[in-house]
Every structure is written in structure tokens, then in C-alpha cells.
Amino acid sequence: MAYVVTQACCADASCVVACPVNCIHPTPGEPGFAEAEMLYIDPKSCVGCGACVTACPVGAIKPESRLTPEEQPFSVLNAAYYDEYSHADRTPLALVPPQRRLVDPRPVRVAVVGAGPAGLYAADELLRHPEVSVDVLDRLPTPYGLLRAGVAPDHHHTKGAEKLFRAIEEQPGFRYLLGVEVGRDLTHAELAEHYDAVITCVGAAADKRLGVDGETLPGSLSATELVAWYNGHPERQDLDVPLDHERAVVIGTGNVALDVARILTADPEALARTDIASGPLDALAASDVREVVVLGRRGPDDAAFTLPELVGLAGLPDVDVLLDPGGADITATGERGRLLRDLASRERRPGRRAIILRFHTQPVAVLGETRVEGLAVRGTHPTLTGAETLDTGLVLRAIGYHGKPVPGLPYDDVAGTVPNDRGRVEPGSYVAGWIKRGPTGFIGTNKSCAQETVTQLLDDLDAGLVPVPPRRGEDLRERLADRGVDPIDLAGWRAIDRQEKHRGAISGRSRAKIVALDELRAAATSSLRETV
Template structure:
């Protein structure tokens, strides 16, 4: 009975190394690992031991006999990866997947390795894990918010709790000896690189790519036009986005872009509200969705179906949702043949899934639906003081005419771009800090990992291999004597931070805040009730601390 990967997994390769017969690919040493949409189990060589299930931090692997009806297509997807030649055959594989090893820090004259990591999302937490692999190492993780874990907390859709399970792994990392949080502390505002570095051998920046790419068309600044990032942050409780208001009173929303985030937004707009009530979506967003009347979400792709930006698992998950239909507007012309040899494995399966969807002309009346449209370029946005329609034209090389689509809500989801990091060089064209294998040239002790290093690409687990490369570079510099021994102590750092940011939260403070959110969630019958305001989060963590101290005294 073979096992099956059933979603866009975290790609951190835990299952790869747990497998005793090396039947899960691509592995981290294979060329396609960094760009793979997911991992695949070879049904011909799987021995049904279950080791991969235990190792998977997001619950993505299921025995094929236990697949739900909406997961059956993953059985064919896993098998076809090998049958099509996209994956290595048994004769091409070593007995076990080669382990990725870490270089040991071997400079006792410099003291135990001490590193600061700026950013507590997946890139930052995987970087911290890499540091802690060194004997006696210490790592402090800084984040400007009181709540850690970045996009796993504030970007992953609330109805994808399996993906959020990777935070269990991050919690294990945070409990390792030598780890400490400096939350609600902004590097670049409360203290800069030059002030931080004397306390460490090096500083690793894992600050992501927080800026949205914006439409450059007339009307793009009209009220009612926003970004998918703002909408996701709003319903996920990110403190930066709680002031946003979205008009959900119309019957249609339009999203420019068709990546995974666009699919998430479409699904949340149309999903059953009672089912969402059990998730960690904010109560304010849930109330707004309950009052809303949107019944159709149109996703506009600039290129053709074979170039869809979403991944196969995300489209499969959207199609499987029982709350709405997914249809394709084929007025722009026929899609390529899924069997075309020049197509990639992922493109073939995207086209095969799309080919099985009904046409917009055959959509069931009065049924909620997501409409996938291709070959459309945004030309202008119109409205008398508020958006009421988007004007599109056919992308060169596609069929069609200029069209206007009525909407009261227009969200853009066309990519991300990094922001400059104070004290570090910046490449504005690529939106990254220029680096060589993670080392920031020309800035002493500075390293980068994640999207600020490589640009907005990859998945949650891609950051693990990215962080490994950066820490390999850092340790090589440490061993070569290119990093200075910290001139100031951890105690001096704590005093500096206390003077600049007295409301900083440490690991114990986050534990209290986390417990409070979970308790509030239990009272409401959901996973957690997120605290969405920074000041409130700090106050709750402090109040819980006093409560715990009084309980101990008694």
C-alpha cells in the first residue's frame, strides 16, 4: 500500500531522510528540489513503513487506502512523476538519500558561535536551527512584531491548518538550549546593524520581501483597489493590516493574478462561513465575510493556462472545495495539449486539471464560483470616486477584445518585492540584498537568507536549504577567522534592548501570549483567537506574567 503526498508540502525534506528505501523525490541533492511544487512518493518502491508520515511536520502524507475522495488525484500525480521520467528510477538512486551535512565551527579562540537572526518567519527559524547545530552555539531571533513565525502565521490561509503545523517544528527549535526571542524589537529602528554586531559573531537577515508589486495603470489608486497581501493580512490578524476595510457588498470580486495567494483569497471569499469559524481567522474578518454577498471571484491571468502561477496541489485543493464551483472562461482560445512534450511535468498536470473543469458558459446559475480567465492584461480601472469596473485587453498573442468587468472589490496579486534593509546594500531592480551564497559583501558580519537573499520564490521548506547554504558560508568565514569575537556580552545586549524597547517580549513572553490566544480560541470554539494589536499583545503577555507569578507565590 503506497503512501501519497497530498498537498504542497513544506519541502523541508524530513520525510526524505526518514524513508529507508529512498522513494521520495526530488531529494535536496537533486537539481529539481529547490523549485519543486511538492515531493512525490514512488508507489513502485514504497514499502509502507510509515516513517515518512511520522517525519512530516505538516501531515501531508497519507496511505493510499485512506485518501479522501477529494485526494484521489494525488495518487495519479505521485505515480506519474516517476512514470513520466520526471523523477529518477530505482537504478538511478543511492540506497539512501544523501544527507546534507553541516560544517563544524572549529575556532575555540573565537568562543562558541553566537548569531543574531533578524526575522522569525520560516527563513529565520530554519537559520536559527542551522546555528544551533553547532556545539554550544547561541542564537537570538529578533522580530519587529510581538508574534513570531512570519508568513506561516499571517500568510498561510486559515483553512490550511496542516500547513500551519510547521510551527510545531519552530516551537521545538525555540525550546532548544541557546535560543532566545527578542520580539517587538525592530532592527533598523530600535537599534541598527552597527549596534547589534558587537554582541555577535554575525547577523543573519531573514526579513522577506514585504512590498507588493503594484499595477501601473490609470485608476490603480481608487478606493476599493487593494492587494491580496493586504487582504490576507487582514483576515489572518497581521497588526499592519487591521485598519483596512474591504467592500464585500457586491456580487463579484476580481483578482489580478493567479498564483497560490490569489487562489487562497478566492477560496476564503467564497468558503462556508461556519467552516471558517473553527479556524484562526480573525473574528472581525469572519463577521465581515458573513455580512458579505460576493458570489463570484474572477482570477485574471496575463499569460495562458500552461503558465498559471498556482501550483498543482493548490488548484486541486481549490477544485475539491465543496462550497463553490471552479470554471474556466475559454473565450481567449483553446489551451495547449497537456500531452505536448515541451511542457514541464507541472504544466502538464495543470492543463489536465483545467481541461476537466466546466466552461463558464456551462456554469450552474446561482451557484458560487471561481472563474479562471487567461490572456488578459489590465488596461485601466474605472469608478466615480470608487472602483466599479476593471478594463482589460487581450495580452499580445492571445485572442479577444477589450472588455470591462464590473466589480466593487479589486485585489492585485502580481508578486512581491524586497525592501531596503537599513545599513545593508540593496539591489532595487531585483528587490534583494546583493550577496554571495548568503554573505553580504562590503558589510562586516552581515548575511541574508530567504526572500531577501534570493527573491520571492520557493515554498516554506525551500528556506531550509537556503538557510543551510547561508550558514555554511557563515561557518566557513568563522573558521577562517573573518568574523570578530563579540566585544560585548549578552547581558550588555539585554540592557541595551531594555533601554531602547522596554516592552520587548522574550521566549517566555511569547509563550504567555500564545497560551492566551489558544485559551481565547477554546472559549470561542476555534483553534485560536489571534491578538491583532501590538499594544494589546504586550499588555496581555505582561498580565499573564503577573498572574503566573501571583499563582506561584500562593
């Protein structure tokens, strides 16, 4: 019995190491690893031992016999990968070099700014060295960044990567200073006074703009804001999301656009079993939205969404997913092309909610007097260049993220990144994640990104390029306390986590997120707090 990978992966590669017959690719060290949309199991080589299932931290691997009808395309994807890529002439697994040790064994303290995947992977790489201790800071009282506030609530398997992060948190030398904002509570220079090095991993918090008239009307939002809203981000719970029109329009064809379309058309009863924030859940339960149109300026062959996400969307049991190629032919090959053509051949059934993937269509202006009332569009294919108005009360732009300037660090306004050399800004100051490379890759991509940055830091330490900071022996918490800032530590986060899970269990949910900053701080000091 063969096993099948059924979703985009965290790229942790635990399953690769666990497999006794080397049937999971691409592996670390092979072309495409960490950039691939997912890993693939060779059905001809798989012996059905199930070792990969135990090792997978996000529950992405299933026996072929237990795939649902909607998951069957993943069986084809796994097999097709090996038809296209032969691995007979490749190194079976990544060669694991001896563990590096620093030339000078003195204690090293590193501050990591940002507790999202990039920051926690950086902490993990650093803590492989017994000389190093790490303090992870974040401006929010909760860690995990986009894994908590960006992954769609119905993607519970992806959220399983929390298990990886919990293991990182439990390593000796790890400490949280949550609820501390660099640039508000202290400067980057002040932080650097306490640590041998600072790695900034603040992501790309802004979104790209459409640049059309009416973009600032109420009801014209970024998908970034909407995702944060329904995921319980404390700073987005007051977001005005008009759901009183039967149609919403999403501009962009990436995975975030598909996530937003799926959540807007989801069955509220199904959403109620996820960790979606309670306020947004109530709003979506009362929503009038019945149709979401996803617009792409180019053709379906150029869409940015990954194949695993498209497979999941196409298999929705209670929503019609249709495709309008906008006058273009679908020329994509393989499973992607087959699925695109299948969606283009479907017809909408009366009375059902629908997601329409519409291509070769460009927004011209957001229309309305005091709020969004429509979207003017035009065709971009030579055969269909006419203008049209789509009636809608909600327009969401999902055309990419953009990094914000980081106080105290240089900034490239065009790229939205901190200029760096493989993560090094200057000796003692480093970056990782989206603020380093731009908004590309998946959660697991941050692992190889962090490895590169930490290697630069260790090289600088060994070369004697990192000076000893003047206040290294002092605890930063004392400085923060003088300013009235009380950081939340690991025990505090564990207390928040327990309380959210306790609240969720009462209503049959995995978690009921606490969304108010004062309530989060109260939970961190509640009776559920334990010594970690």
C-alpha cells in the same frame, strides 16, 4: 496499502529519512529537491508501513484508501512522477557528512533579524554547533512570519510546520527578542556591536504595482494586504475591504491569487473553524461577494499556481470553479493539462458561488470616481483582443512581492534584494530568505537557503574574517531598556500562544488570534506565562 502525499510540502524531508524502502522522492541531494512543488511516494515500492505518516510534521500523508474524492488526483500525481522520473540510478538518500565544528571553539553569538521561516531555519542551522547561541529579533510580538500571517487559514496542514519551529525554539542557546524593530529601536550597526554576526531575514514586505490608472482608488488593494488582514496581522486590522459588490477581481495567477479567491468565496461556517481573525470573519460572513474572477495576462499553460493548489481549488465542494482560456488552446500535458481542460469544460450552476480563472486578459484601468466601480480589461490573445469592463467593487493585485530597503544594508532596487554572495553581504553581515534570493520557493525552500548562508558565515569564522564585536559581552536587552523597549522573550510568546488557543477552544476553534499590539504585550505577561 500505499500512502500518498496530498499537498505541497514543507520540504523538511523528515518522511524521506523515515521511509525504510526509499520510496519518497526527490530526496535531499537529488535534482529538484527544495524546488519541487511537493514530494512523491512511489506506489510500487511503498510497503504501507506508515513510518512517513508519523514523521510528516504537517499531516500531508494519507493512506490511499482514506483519500477523499477531492484528494484522488494526488494518487495519480504520486504515480505519474515515477513514470516520468526514474530513480534507479540515483543515490538513495543524501550522504550525511560528519557534523562540522568551528576551528576556534570560542563562544559565538549571532543575531537573526526576522522570526519567519527563513530566520528560524537559519537559527536551526546555527544551533547545530554547540559554540553558537542565537538571538532572534522581530518587530512584531509574535514569530513565524508568513506562516502565521500569510498561509491561508483553511490550510491548517501547512500551519502544522509550527511544530518544527517550536522544536527549534526549544534548543539550548535560542532566545527571542520580539517586538524589537531594527531601524527603529536600534540601527543595524548598533546591533552588530553586540554579535559576532547578523543574519537579516526580513522577507519581501512590499507588493508589485499594476501601473494603471485608478490603482490607488479605495477598493483597489494588494492581495498581500488582504491576506495579512484576514490572518490577523496587527497592522492590517483597520484595512478597508469593500465586500458590498457581488464580484471581486484578482489580478495574477499564483498560489496567493487562488488563496484569496478561495477565502472570498468560502462558507463562513467553515472559516469559523479556522484561525482566521475575528473581525475579518465577521466581515466575510456579511459579504455580498458571490463571484471572484482571477485574471491572467498569459494563457492557462503559463499560470504560476502549483498543481497541488489547483487540485485543492478544483475539488471545492460548494464553489463552482471554472476556466476561461481566453481564446487559447490548453496544451499542457499530464495531470495539470487534464485538470485545466476539465475546468474549461465545466458549467456554472445557478445559485452557487463561483471562481472563474480567466486567461489572456490584461487590466487596463481601475474605474470609479471615489471608489472602485469597475475594471477595464482587454484580451491579449490574437483571436480575442477586444476591450471590456468588469463591474466590481474590489480589485486585488496578486502579481508578486518586492523587498524593501533594509536600513544599514545595500539594496538592489530592481530585484528588491540585498546584494549578496550566497548569503554573504560582507564578513559579519548575511542575509537569508526572500531578501536574499527574491520571492521564490516554498516554506521548505528556506531550509536549503539558510544552510547556504550559514555555511558562508562559518567559513568566514574559520578564516578569521569576522572581527570580535566591541560589545559582545553586553546584553542587548540593557541597551534596549535604556530606550524604553521591552522585548518579548520565548516565555512571553508561549503565554500569547496559550491564551490564543484557550480563547479558540471556547468557540471550537484551533486558535483565536489576538490582533492588537497592546493586547499581545499584555498576554505576554499574563498569568499564562510560564518559565521556559
